[in-house]
Amino acid sequence: MTEANKVTACLIIIGNEILSGRTQDANLAYLAKWLNDQVGIQLTEVRVIPDIEETIVDTVNECRARFDYVFTTGGIGPTHDDITSPSIAKAFGVPWELHPEAHEILKEYYGPEGLTSARARMACGPRGARLIENPISKAPGFQMENVFVLAGIPVIMQAMLESLKHRLTGGLPVRSRAVLLHLPESLVASGLRDLQERHPQADIGSYPFYRQGRGGTSIVIRSTDEELNATLAEEVFRMAFELGGDPQFEESA
Amino acid sequence: MTEANKVTACLIIIGNEILSGRTQDANLAYLAKWLNDQVGIQLTEVRVIPDIEETIVDTVNECRARFDYVFTTGGIGPTHDDITSPSIAKAFGVPWELHPEAHEILKEYYGPEGLTSARARMACGPRGARLIENPISKAPGFQMENVFVLAGIPVIMQAMLESLKHRLTGGLPVRSRAVLLHLPESLVASGLRDLQERHPQADIGSYPFYRQGRGGTSIVIRSTDEELNATLAEEVFRMAFELGGDPQFEESA
Numbered sequence: 001m002t003e004a005n006k007v008t009a010c011l012i013i014i015g016n017e018i019l020s021g022r023t024q025d026a027n028l029a030y031l032a033k034w035l036n037d038q039v040g041i042q043l044t045e046v047r048v049i050p051d052i053e054e055t056i057v058d059t060v061n062e063c064r065a066r067f068d069y070v071f072t073t074g075g076i077g078p079t080h081d082d083i084t085s086p087s088i089a090k091a092f093g094v095p096w097e098l099h100p101e102a103h104e105i106l107k108e109y110y111g112p113e114g115l116t117s118a119r120a121r122m123a124c125g126p127r128g129a130r131l132i133e134n135p136i137s138k139a140p141g142f143q144m145e146n147v148f149v150l151a152g153i154p155v156i157m158q159a160m161l162e163s164l165k166h167r168l169t170g171g172l173p174v175r176s177r178a179v180l181l182h183l184p185e186s187l188v189a190s191g192l193r194d195l196q197e198r199h200p201q202a203d204i205g206s207y208p209f210y211r212q213g214r215g216g217t218s219i220v221i222r223s224t225d226e227e228l229n230a231t232l233a234e235e236v237f238r239m240a241f242e243l244g245g246d247p248q249f250e251e252s253a
Numbered sequence: 254m255t256e257a258n259k260v261t262a263c264l265i266i267i268g269n270e271i272l273s274g275r276t277q278d279a280n281l282a283y284l285a286k287w288l289n290d291q292v293g294i295q296l297t298e299v300r301v302i303p304d305i306e307e308t309i310v311d312t313v314n315e316c317r318a319r320f321d322y323v324f325t326t327g328g329i330g331p332t333h334d335d336i337t338s339p340s341i342a343k344a345f346g347v348p349w350e351l352h353p354e355a356h357e358i359l360k361e362y363y364g365p366e367g368l369t370s371a372r373a374r375m376a377c378g379p380r381g382a383r384l385i386e387n388p389i390s391k392a393p394g395f396q397m398e399n400v401f402v403l404a405g406i407p408v409i410m411q412a413m414l415e416s417l418k419h420r421l422t423g424g425l426p427v428r429s430r431a432v433l434l435h436l437p438e439s440l441v442a443s444g445l446r447d448l449q450e451r452h453p454q455a456d457i458g459s460y461p462f463y464r465q466g467r468g469g470t471s472i473v474i475r476s477t478d479e480e481l482n483a484t485l486a487e488e489v490f491r492m493a494f495e496l497g498g499d500p501q502f503e504e505s506a
Contacts, residue, residue, distance in 0.1 A: 013299075016456060016475075017458055017460055019295075019296050019297065019299070020289070020296070020429075021283070021286040022282075024282050025281070028301070029275075031274075032274030043273070044303065045272075045300065045301065047300055048281070048299035048300075055298075079442045079459035080442070080445055080457070081458050081459055116442075116443075117443065118443055119439045153461065153463070174273070176273075176275075185331060186330075186332075186372045189333070193332070193333040204334065205270055206330070207276070208330060209406075210406070
């Protein structure tokens with residue numbers, strides 16, 4: 001994968017509950033794999049920021065200029081701490097107002113009496129926003145230019161991704177192969193460095209682990225060229241075998 | 254907690270394996286809770302960035318100017334993709350060179366013959382770096398001014414935090430109380446907004462959940478004042494009880 005044809009994305013995770021450690025984020029890894037596998041887009045940076053308007057505005061404006069796509073998760077519910085939507089309006093310099101289409105969706109779902117003032121908040125959005133369907137709990141996400149505003153609840157976030165998939169244009173997906181070695185990574189370091197230098201089009205990562213008291217290293221080879229990945233994985237396998245490292249190809253990388 | 258006496262931290266997670274979704278980060282939540290509980294420091298922002306020197310340099314320089322403390326995790330091992338340490342040297346504009354103290358530690362651990370050129374890389378650091386002890390696998394982390402450079406492997410990262418604890422100065426820890434309601438959050442939204450407006454010194458969060466097919470909302474009250482938290486949690490409990498929401502105080506928040 002050359003940098004030239006790489007399509008990039010940034011994820012902005014909005015929420016005090018992630019920053020306090022109360023909630024473990026589950027969206028980063030899912031989004032990263034989905035973007036690569038489904039549409040050939042590479043997650044290139046992630047920010048986790050608090051529910052503070054100025055921070056949201058500044059972060060969104062910086063990231064939408066730097067990355068091809070920006071995704072936000074969290075803060076689009078009906079309560080006082082859900083400030084993502086009006087903050088996005090401010091970032092784009094447009095009014096935050098009732099969105100007629102979102103209003104229709106929620107009126108139909110809750111009934112005219114069920115659409116309380118709190119829920120009506122979820123029918124508002126930045127002027128000009130294009131809705132993203134939420135097949136689970138109806139309150140939609142929305143898109144402003146290259147910024148996609150999604151729910152924080154994983155099952156809803158995942159459903160929204162399916163709804164917006166046809167709006168994304170990526171490149172070739174990155175594929176990977178992995179080899180597990182029962183060696184400390186320092187013993188294969190020089191061989192790996194040499195391999196990386198000979199094959200700059202692949203990205204070779206070395207990740208030590210400890211499992212059940214036994215240490216080892218996972219070598220992960222990533223590129224858009226599956227044949228190249230297989231060739232490099234075999235080189236790593238041979239190198240480790242010669243060092244007595246009991247290598248194994250790993251199923252999933 | 255007023256903003257004035259809040260001591261802030263930023264975590265920079267360095268590693269392609271997190272951005273590809275291959276590895277689920279386990280350091281964010283641990284660090285957030287540890288910083289608050291042990292030393293009264295609030296994790297205020299997180300960045301996840303790739304193993305690219307320019308990105309590391311720019312991110313570290315931006316964040317060390319904006320936050321009281323910066324912690325990095327990942328990229329301090331012996332392989333070619335471990336570029337955090339020389340990148341930090343570049344960020345501070347100092348040479349990256351053999352660190353005599355780190356060299357002694359590793360020579361003692363591996364023996365003079367075991368200290369291969371790959372391992373000797375882990376004995377290098379930015380000039381002037383203050384080491385952070387690694388009681389698990391010896392290769393140390395290090396501190397440059399307000400930047401603490403830690404391992405990515407959770408068990409080592411956690412041990413390094415204990416080693417450096419006495420170098421951190423925080424404020425009052427934030428405490429929390431939580432109430433679980435079997436109500437959609439939109440039904441308590443206006444009551445919560447009112448409560449938040451009357452008590453700006455607390456941070457009231459509302460988090461919907463679905464568990465075993467039953468929906469509900471967790472209300473989390475956070476401030477440095479435990480009595481205030483208890484009072485507000487009781488107000489939330491009463492509000493939910495009157496709405497038929499079967500409220501419960503939650504053990505951990």
